[in-house]
Amino acid sequence: MAQNERPQALTMPNYSLQHLCGHSIEENLSETRVDDIRGLVAGVLCPICQTARQSQISSDLSWPLPPLAGTEKQVAWAQRLRAEVLSGILNAKANAKHDELFSLVLNDLHQDVLKQSTAKWWIDNRKMSVMDLVRDYYLEQRQF
């Protein structure tokens, strides 16, 4: 939003808000909203880090992925599903940088799901979120 669309900003106090990545922004905010906004900002990366992460994710995703077995229609669908899951895992990995154990689990899961080479598996598991996959993977590992 352009600065001149909210003239009241001039009368509001200036706050320094810290993003998840540690970078700060300066915002003019009304006192009643500052806690909410501070919480929102603290949960996301700054725009620069967000862009950097997005391009990291697209380059990770453009690595040659194993071909999927299935009918042409199944494969096309499964490839889209796989891209979504992988991008979810890569996102979670970027968020978990400071959590060593969770990073390791995500790394293993990432390698593990790449071994799923049938379109059917991706279609059957399309309702699973990344956290569901993490939980299943973790429970499976603990059985050994």
Ligand SMILES: [Zn+2]
């Ligand atoms: Zn940043």
